[in-house]
Amino acid sequence: MTTAAELLAQDFGSFAELIHAHASERPDAEAVIAGDVRLTYADLDRLGDRIAAQLQAKGLESGESVAVCGLNGWAYAALWVGILRAGGCVAPFAQSSTPDALRLMLDDSGARIFFADADIRAAMDVPEGVETVTLDDDDTFNAWLPAEGSKPEPVALHPKQGFNIIYSSGTTGTPKGIVMLQEMRWRQVRALFTSPDTVSILSTPLYSNTTLVVFLPTLASGGKVVLMKKFNTVEFLTLSEREKVTATMLVPVQYKRLMAEPRFDEFDLSAYQMKFCTSAPFAAELKAEVLKRWPGGLVEFYGMTEGGGSCVLRAHEFPDKLHTVGQPMPDHDIRLIDEEGNEVPTGEIGEIVGRSGTMMKGYKNQPEKTREGEWYDSEGNRFIRTGDVGRFDEDGFLTLMDRRKDMIISGGFNIYPSDLEAVVKEHPDVDEVAVIGVASEDWGETPVGVVVGPRDAEVVRSWANERLGKTQRLSAVYIVDELPRSAIGKVLKRELREKLAL
Structure with missing residues (x-):
């Protein structure tokens, strides 16, 4: 039998075959911990066989989508x-x-089998002809599985075959299916390969690429994944200490909550070797605090679910660059372009476009959206447009400004909300802030601030406007109890x- 090491040495291979190799070499090694359930690699491999056999018995064809929706758990893994x-x-x-959005995604994916938590099934109008299986009821899920020892027919994978579809609604509310190919995920697994000693804890959801860039490589490496259904600071720290966790992927708001946890310093986190972050702006001062108080390195990734170019900041190696998202990863080509699609020189602001070996095939069933998300250089090379605006410094480190669509044009001036947010955050009563543009008869658009924390909005507005440039001044400030966020911590400005x- 081919070993895991031999499989990983290949230019292309199967993630599921890697799990089988680890199960043969280290059957009793733990693979997944979810609540009270602890699965060894032998357990995970046998479950994989039974699921695959039942799907094939249901008529699943090679390349066909299977939809999944629920909280993290052993069955989901x-x-x-x-x-x-x-x-x-996997969709x-x-x-x-x-x-309604779930129905749109289900229709778009073409899935005929839908695994979903009970509350999701109850709330949805599942179309006729789609079989639903309850995901979060162990008895129901186990009853769906075929007999112990069932095995699927071997399947030959093609590099251009879909590995998964991730649906990203962005700020438009319209789901877009991002198709990721087998070859793309294989490259990613090999690039992020760790070791069998890795223990990763994940509290972000398994539908998110944020989670998958650690979940998949950890299992491919023969390591252990600790899954949390929902994030809780004390539970996260308790599990980290108990399981001797070596790595995690968190979004910035989770780091913020952990640093604010009164009991943080009571826990033994000495096993940590590396912490990762992505998906939302990560404040420099928060990075500095994490580095100071939490053992192990800190790495920030910047990129898109769609793929293209990515940047990496090894914060523990470059403490003077914490305001940036780092430099392009090896073999990743990142450029900045202006409104006309022309490249801009170093030091100037432009939209970020990227190219690499890990790029989406396109948006499923949306060729026009796919074309809108592409840019080609003078040699015909395909790049993915990020919609983000940034600037490279003289050392090749990228500083993010804003989402291009969030940029405010007021009186002909470009205003970047992140610049204003950085000022407002300095007010002692402000816990969180988001700046958005609203229509203005006089200026076309004008910036307003939405803040969490203070009692008097006008005090904050006056204080901020004393420190902002004339064209940046806030026309209003609104106070809210909390900012709406996605499951991976992005502020939803549309909401x-x-x-x-407004």
Whole structure:
């Protein structure tokens, strides 16, 4: 039998086959811990076989999508192995989506089998012809599985075959299916390969690429994954200490909550070797605090679910660059372009476009959206447009400004909300802030601030405007109890506008 090391040495291979190799070499090694359930690699491999066999018995064809929607759990983890082993493409949906959005995603994916938590099934109008299986009820899920020892027919994978589809609604509310190929994920697994000693704790959801860039490589490496259904600071720290966790992926708001946890320093986190972050702006002062108080290195990734170019900041190696998202990763080509699609020189601001070996095939069933998200250089090379605006410094480190669509044009001047947010955050009463643009008869658009913390909005507005440039001044400040965020911590500015009717 081919060993895991031999598989990983290949230019292309199967994630599910890697799990089988680890199960053969280290059957009793723990693979997944979720609540009270602890699965060894032998357990995970057998579950993968049974899931794959049942999917094939249901008529699943190679490359066909299987939809999944629910909180993190042992069955969800096993589905990734089983669906891929059957030759299927995993289509995980955000459980926070509305029933209408879930129906759109289900229709778009073409899935005929839908694994979902009970509350999601109850809220949805599942179309006729789609089989639903309850994911968060162990008895129901186990009853769906075939007999112990069931094995699937072997499936030959093609590099251009879909591995998974991640649905990203962005700020438009319209789901877009980002198709990620087998070859793309294989490159990623090899690039992020760790070791069998890795113990990763993950509290972000399994439908998110944020989670998958650690979940998949950890299992591919023969390591252990600790899954949390929902993030809780004390539970996270307790599990980290108990399981001797060596790595985690968190979003900035989770780091912020952990640093604010009164009991943080009571826990033994000495096993940590590396911490990762992505998905949302990560304040320099928060990075500095994490480095000071939490053992192990800190790495920030900047990139898109769609792929393209990515940057990496090894914060523990470059403490003077914490305000940036780092430098392009090896073999990643990142450039900045202006409104006309022309490249801009170093030091100037432009939209970020990227190219690498890990790029999406395109948006499923949306060729126009796919074309809108592409840019080609003078030699015809394809790049993915990020929609973010940034600037390279003289050392090649990238500083993010804002989302291009969030940029405010007031009186002909470009205003970057992040610049204003950085000033407002300095007010002692402000816990969080988001700046958005609203229509203005006089200026076209004008910036307003939405803040959490203070009691008097006008005091904050006056204080900020004394420190902002003339064209940047806030026309209003609104106080809210909390900022709306996605499951991976991004502030949803569209929802803010809707909530405040701006």
